[in-house]
Amino acid sequence: MNADAPTTVASTPTPPQAKKEHTGSRRMPFDVRQLSLVGVLLALVVVGALTKPDEFLAGENLRLILTQASVIGVVTVGVTFVIIGGGIDLSVGAIVALASVWATTVATQDFGLTGMLLCSLLVGLGCGLVNGLLIAYGPMVPFIATLAMLASARGLALQISDGNTQVVQVDAVLDLGIKDSYVLGIPPIVLVFALVCVVGWLVLNRTTFGRRTVAVGGNAEASRLAGIAVKRQRLLLYLLSGLCCGIAAFMLIILTGSGQNTNGNLYELDAIAAAIIGGTLLSGGRGTILGSVLGVLVFTTITNLFALNNLQTDIQQIAKGAIIVAAVLVQKGRSTS
Amino acid sequence: MPLLTMSSITKSFPGVRALDGVDLDVEEGEVHCLLGQNGAGKSTLIKVLSGAHQPDEGEITWRGDPVRLPTPVSAMRLGIATIYQELDLVEHVSVAENVFLGHEVATRGLIRAREARSRTAELLARLGHPEIDPGTLVGSLSAAGAQIVSMARALSHDVRLIIMDEPSAALDPDEVDNLFRIVASLTAEGVAVVYISHRLEEIRRIGDRVSVLKDGSVVARDLPARTTPTDELVARMTGRDVRSAFPAKPGAPSRSEPVLRAEGLARDGEFAPLDLQLRPGEIVGLAGLVGSGRSEILETLYGARRPTAGRVLVDGRPLRPGSIPAAVRAGIGLAPEERKSQALLMLESVTRNVSVSSLSRFARAGWLDRGRERAAAHRHTRDLALHPDSPERAVSTFSGGNQQKAVLARWLLHGCRVLLLDEPTRGVDVGARAELYAVIRRLADEGVCVLLVSSELPEVLGLADRVLVLKEGRVVHTAPAHELDEHRVLDLVMEGAPA
Numbered sequence: 001m002n003a004d005a006p007t008t009v010a011s012t013p014t015p016p017q018a019k020k021e022h023t024g025s026r027r028m029p030f031d032v033r034q035l036s037l038v039g040v041l042l043a044l045v046v047v048g049a050l051t052k053p054d055e056f057l058a059g060e061n062l063r064l065i066l067t068q069a070s071v072i073g074v075v076t077v078g079v080t081f082v083i084i085g086g087g088i089d090l091s092v093g094a095i096v097a098l099a100s101v102w103a104t105t106v107a108t109q110d111f112g113l114t115g116m117l118l119c120s121l122l123v124g125l126g127c128g129l130v131n132g133l134l135i136a137y138g139p140m141v142p143f144i145a146t147l148a149m150l151a152s153a154r155g156l157a158l159q160i161s162d163g164n165t166q167v168v169q170v171d172a173v174l175d176l177g178i179k180d181s182y183v184l185g186i187p188p189i190v191l192v193f194a195l196v197c198v199v200g201w202l203v204l205n206r207t208t209f210g211r212r213t214v215a216v217g218g219n220a221e222a223s224r225l226a227g228i229a230v231k232r233q234r235l236l237l238y239l240l241s242g243l244c245c246g247i248a249a250f251m252l253i254i255l256t257g258s259g260q261n262t263n264g265n266l267y268e269l270d271a272i273a274a275a276i277i278g279g280t281l282l283s284g285g286r287g288t289i290l291g292s293v294l295g296v297l298v299f300t301t302i303t304n305l306f307a308l309n310n311l312q313t314d315i316q317q318i319a320k321g322a323i324i325v326a327a328v329l330v331q332k333g334r335s336t337s
Numbered sequence: 338m339p340l341l342t343m344s345s346i347t348k349s350f351p352g353v354r355a356l357d358g359v360d361l362d363v364e365e366g367e368v369h370c371l372l373g374q375n376g377a378g379k380s381t382l383i384k385v386l387s388g389a390h391q392p393d394e395g396e397i398t399w400r401g402d403p404v405r406l407p408t409p410v411s412a413m414r415l416g417i418a419t420i421y422q423e424l425d426l427v428e429h430v431s432v433a434e435n436v437f438l439g440h441e442v443a444t445r446g447l448i449r450a451r452e453a454r455s456r457t458a459e460l461l462a463r464l465g466h467p468e469i470d471p472g473t474l475v476g477s478l479s480a481a482g483a484q485i486v487s488m489a490r491a492l493s494h495d496v497r498l499i500i501m502d503e504p505s506a507a508l509d510p511d512e513v514d515n516l517f518r519i520v521a522s523l524t525a526e527g528v529a530v531v532y533i534s535h536r537l538e539e540i541r542r543i544g545d546r547v548s549v550l551k552d553g554s555v556v557a558r559d560l561p562a563r564t565t566p567t568d569e570l571v572a573r574m575t576g577r578d579v580r581s582a583f584p585a586k587p588g589a590p591s592r593s594e595p596v597l598r599a600e601g602l603a604r605d606g607e608f609a610p611l612d613l614q615l616r617p618g619e620i621v622g623l624a625g626l627v628g629s630g631r632s633e634i635l636e637t638l639y640g641a642r643r644p645t646a647g648r649v650l651v652d653g654r655p656l657r658p659g660s661i662p663a664a665v666r667a668g669i670g671l672a673p674e675e676r677k678s679q680a681l682l683m684l685e686s687v688t689r690n691v692s693v694s695s696l697s698r699f700a701r702a703g704w705l706d707r708g709r710e711r712a713a714a715h716r717h718t719r720d721l722a723l724h725p726d727s728p729e730r731a732v733s734t735f736s737g738g739n740q741q742k743a744v745l746a747r748w749l750l751h752g753c754r755v756l757l758l759d760e761p762t763r764g765v766d767v768g769a770r771a772e773l774y775a776v777i778r779r780l781a782d783e784g785v786c787v788l789l790v791s792s793e794l795p796e797v798l799g800l801a802d803r804v805l806v807l808k809e810g811r812v813v814h815t816a817p818a819h820e821l822d823e824h825r826v827l828d829l830v831m832e833g834a835p836a
Contacts, residue, residue, distance in 0.1 A: 207703045208696040215693050218682045225641060225679055226694045226747065227665035285684050 036330055037278065037294040040323070044301045052308045061304065063187065069300040070193035071096075071251045072270050073293060077200040078244030079271040080292040084204070085237040086217035086284030087142040091131060091149035092245050092271055096264030098157040099123040099249035104166040104259030113172040116253065121246035127153055128242020132235035150268065157261035166259045176254045189251045196247065201289040213237060218285025273320070274299055277327035298323065338401050340365045340529050341386075341417075341498060346395035348381055355381040356392070357553040363498060368520060368530045370540045370562055373550035374574055374766035379533055382550065383500050386531070387419040388412035410439075418491035419500040426483055426490075428476030433457040435475050436490045460489040464519055480507035480627065481515075488519065499523065500531045505539060506763065509626040509792070510827060517543050535767060536793070537567055549573040575768045582771045583799035584778040586818075593617045596786050597669070597755045599638060601647035607633040608810035610647055615755060615786035620777065622801030622818065623790045624826050630810035631790040632674055635757045638788070639671045640664040651755070665694060670748030672741065674759040674790075680744045687728040687735065688714040691746045717746040721776055738762075738769025745776065755786045762796060774800055794823045806830060 048056035055061055075092050082089045102108065103120040111119075127149060134145040168174055175181055176188050183191060204210035215223045216233050224230045245264075252263050276282060277298065278291025299320060306316040339362040348356040356378050363369045373379045384390040386397075388406035397404055399415055406412045412419075426435050433454045434441075442453040457471035466485045469478070475486055484504060491499050501520075505513045520530055520543055534540060540547060544562025547570065548555055557573045595614035603610040608630035615621055623631045636642045638649055643659030650656065651667040673679035682690055691714040692699065699710040711729075718728045721742040723735075732743055741761060748756060761777065762770045777800060781787050791797050797804060798818050806814040806821075806829045814829050 206705055206707070208700045208705060209703055211689070211693070211696055211705065214685070215682055215689075218684050219678070221678060222680050222682060223693070224661060225639075225671060225673055227662050228693070229662055285682070 034279065034288070034291050034294060037291065037298060037327070041294060041298055041301065044298065044305060048301070048305050048308070051305070055308055056305070059185070061308075063185075063190075065297075065300050065304050066190045066193075067187055067255065068303070069296050070189045071248050071255065072267060072274070072300070073193045073296045074196045074244050074248040074251065075264075075267050076271040076274045076292045076296050077196050077289060078241035079268075080275045080278070080280055080287055080289060081200070081204070081213060082142075082237050082241045083272070083275055083280050083282060084217045084284060084287040085213040085234065086220060087135065087234065087237060088272070088282075089131065089146050089238065089241045090143065090268045091127065091146040091153060092241065093264035093267035094150045094153035094157070095124055095127045095242060095245035096249045096252065096267055097261050098127065098153040098160075099246050100252050100259040100263045101157040101161045101166065101261050102259075103250065104168055104253060105160060106166075109168065109170055112170055116168075116170065116173060117250055120250040120253070121243060124242040124244070124246025124249065125239055126242070127245070128239040129235075131242065132238030135238060136231040136234035154261065157263075161259065161261045163261060168253060168257050168259070173254060174257055177257065189254060192247065192251065196244070197289060197293055204289055209233075209236070214285060216284075217281075270296075270299060273324050277324055295327075339363060340400060342396075342398045343382075343386065344396050344398075346382070346385060346392045346397075348385060348390060348392050355553055356385070359395070359550070359553070359555055360558070361548060361555065363529045363531060365497075365529055366524045366527045367545040368524060368532050368543050368562070370544040370547045371531060371533045371550065372537075372540070372547055372570060372574055374768050377550040377574070378553040379550055380502070381553075383419060383502060383531065383533070386412070387417060387500060413494055416495055416497035417500070418494055418496045418498070419502070420484070420487045420491060420504060421502050426475045426486060429474060431472050432461075432469060432475055432478075432486050432489075433471035435486055436460065436471075436493050438490070440494070456493070457489060460492050461485065463492070463522075464488055465515055481509070481512040484508070484516075496528060498529045498531065500533075502533045503535065503764075504532075505534060505536060507627070509628075511626075513539070537570060537767075540570075551575075571767060582774055584775050586778075586802055587618065587782070596651060597638070598650045598653075599647065600650065602634075602637060602644050602649060603646040604633060604637055604642060605645045607642075608637075608807075609812075611812060613638075613788075613805070615788060617754070617784040617786055618781050619803065620781050620787040620789055620801045622797035622804040623788065623807055624794060624797045624804055624830065625807030626830055627792065629807040629830065631807060632759055633810075634807075635671065635759050635788065635790055636673075638664070639669055639757055641671070665751065668752065668754035669757065670694075670751060670753035670755070671757045672744045672748070672759060672761055674763070676737070676740055676744065676764070681732050681740060683731070683733045685732060686730060687718060687723065687732050687743045687746075690732050690743050691717060691728070691750055694747050695751045713750055714746065717749045718742065720749070721746055722772070736766070736769065737764040738766065738773060741765060741773060742776070745780075749780070753785065755788070756780065757788050759790045760792065761789070762791070762793070794826055798823065798826070 075096065079089050079092060099120045102123045103116040108116055108119045131146055131149050134140045135142050138145070181188055204213065212223070212228050212233050215226070215228060216230050220230055249263070253259055274295030275287065275292045278288065278293070278295035280287030280292065302319055303316060306313070341363040343359065343361045346356050346359045347354070359378070359382060361382070371379050371382070381390060385392050386406070388409040388411050391407065397406065404415065427438065433450070436457045437453050442449045442456065454471040458467070461467055461469050461471070464485050466482070469482055469485060475483060478486065484507070504516060508516060524530060532540070532544060540562050547557070547560040547562045547565060549557040549560070549570065551574060560570070593616050595616045597615040599611055599613040601610040601612065611634060623634065625631050633642060637644050640656065640659055640661040640663060648655045648658065651669065656667055657663040677683060682693065688711055692710045696705065699706050699713070715728055719726060723739055723742050723746070732740060735743070758777070762773055765773060777787060789797060789801055798821060801818045804816060804818050804821055804826070805812050806826055808830050
């Protein structure tokens with residue numbers, strides 16, 4: 001064999017090869033997907049304004065849309081983190097139900113507003129902890145672990161409430177839902193949603209936690225070999241999702257003045273759908289909070305439009321499905337060009 | 338009449354002209370070698386030939402008749418089969434099912450499994466591997482075994498032309514010999530082979546003619562494979578002058594205190610107790626066959642695998658076993674074997690790939706100072722001459738050599754003192770290799786300890802100061818690199834005779 005092979009070239013810096021222009025590799029603060037979602041949202045507003053000019057644009061109705069978007073929106077922010085981190089959380093709806101029921105038992109109500117709020121958050125965190133431990137340190141894949149949590153959390157909610165609607169008797173909680181508590185005309189629930197979005201955006205884009213989430217979701221093995229504590233990161237992500245569920249549960253309590261084991265029904269699907277149409281990759285590693293929020297607003301606005309126009313929920317469901325398909329097709333088209 | 342003629346093939350992608358008027362002809366029974374650096378257009382050319390890409394312009398004739406290859410299936414029907422660099426096998430199904438994937442042996446949709454198995458066994462025997470059971474799952478085979486299956490799949494069609502894209506990249510020397518035997522018997526039957534490899538010595542052994550691609554054009558054709566001097570081939574590929582690839586080594590061996598020590602480090606079934614010392618400024622090479630425990634040793638030193646015995650010490654302090662974060666904190670860095678799946682975040686920019694192991698350094702209470710992060714990452718990518726010098730671009734748009742620079746920059750930024758390199762030049766073209774060698778030597782000169790694993794013996798011998806020869810998980814010989822040559826090392830890894 002040739003002893004000096006492979007012989008090769010002087011170590012001068014590589015000369016420029018054919019100049020390649022790569023589109024889409026630069027980070028833009030506002031990418032195409034989100035622009036198209038804003039377009040869809042505007043189109044929906046136009047439709048609303050044309051079909052029900054008096055009702056749709058009324059301040060009361062816009063407030064209603066935002067309020068409805070807030071509860072599912074907070075859940076979606078948590079789910080978005082989990083999906084970007086390479087996981088999935090199917091248990092969010094059930095956790096919301098369990099937290100809302102637990103925080104409204106007669107015993108918990110004795111502790112007043114603070115006790116109920118703490119209870120709601122702790123139940124959310126507790127469920128997230130179980131999810132996270134099973135997934136990060138146990139042998140379970142996220143789909144199975146959170147599916148199991150979905151079933152058992154909802155079961156526990158039914159057991160605690162015995163199927164009854166637990167009416168809130170604490171005035172301090174109920175007061176948060178009425179007009180007097182609005183700040184500049186905005187309900188406190190909507191403000192909390194806005195706060196969660198801002199904090200979520202900052203955490204995702206400006207902290208080591210966010211950066212590691214993206215890394216673990218994009219390539220878990222490479223992240224592990226780069227020295228990231230992947231298991232701890234996964235655990236933290238499910239804790240975060242659980243915490244968001246706890247917040248959302250308390251928002252629901254304020255909104256309905258009660259806790260029910262049927263709360264949060266199918267939230268997991270709405271949250272995942274909103275994240276996906278917002279541009280989050282289901283396989284992990286890429287996604288934005290802004291996209292998810294836009295996704296939630298689109299869905300909520302559709303629901304509102306259908307209600308105003310007295311259309312049935314079946315058509316509404318079909319429309320939602322069509323939008324999911326359309327959004328994913330638009331993304332595919334953009335990313336392969 | 339040539340078997341295949343491609344004339345004036347042009348193919349553009351948005352912003353890139355990948356092929357610019359390429360001519361290629363292949364005769365029956367010849368091994369036609371295609372040389373070129375990464376990005377020269379080889380992959381695009383074979384994708385056009387296999388029907389995966391459509392040319393914008395140009396003509397393909399097959400046995401004298403003009404043909405179009407709109408799909409891979411149409412190329413397959415003509416008798417053109419491609420064995421890709423990254424094998425396209427389904428891991429969870431059997432060898433026989435993989436061989437007949439897409440053209441199952443079936444009657445009205447019902448698979449005739451027994452016939453498929455016996456025909457697979459025939460093909461495997463013809464390829465010199467009758468020991469592979471057609472019923473085993475492909476996922477349980479070695480890289481070499483998987484490649485044999487891929488080849489059996491090609492032969493399951495009535496194939497006249499086989500395109501092999503770096504078939505030897507994952508193979509051991511004796512497996513490469515077997516591959517060459519197969520190629521020789523195919524060409525004896527009149528099958529033509531288009532052979533792509535970065536290893537010039539292989540082209541000498543089996544090639545007939547060489548065509549050289551550069552920047553999407555054929556810059557040399559009809560070169561005789563056996564007699565064209567290496568210098569000339571490399572000069573054609575790079576358009577530059579040639580000199581020895583490997584940087585000069587320091588005269589005297591390093592006498593400093595070792596930074597990293599392994600004491601009796603072992604993993605059951607992978608490698609026997611190993612004692613190892615790495616000193617600053619030293620490059621130590623691990624030579625051995627695939628499966629001799631090379632990568633396992635690296636990963637165990639790094640904490641990615643937990644040792645069953647022994648310990649690793651850095652500066653005399655033992656590391657927590659099986660903990661990557663502990664190894665990273667102690668200043669150990671690993672550039673793993675599979676760059677894309679084990680090292681890089683392909684969706685992210687180079688900057689973020691570089692900073693990912695040092696994020697806490699740029700953060701206060703978890704809050705990132707992105708300006709500092711970027712400045713520090715850029716300092717290191719510029720220092721390593723990342724090309725093009727635009728580290729904010731996605732790492733996936735860079736060539737293999739520059740992706741490897743991103744991995745090295747990650748550990749330089751972290752301030753690593755022990756660098757574990759597993760196949761650092763795999764998939765890196767010949768021009769960029771010399772540059773990487775120079776970088777690795779410079780790091781050693783600056784006081785980093787380097788432990789190098791490579792399947793290419795010339796690389797280990799040319800770059801390392803000291804070489805450990807491994808056979809079946811056991812160090813059979815240790816010597817300064819200048820006392821060894823390829824024959825000696827090959828004897829050792831084959832025979833294991835202690836010196």
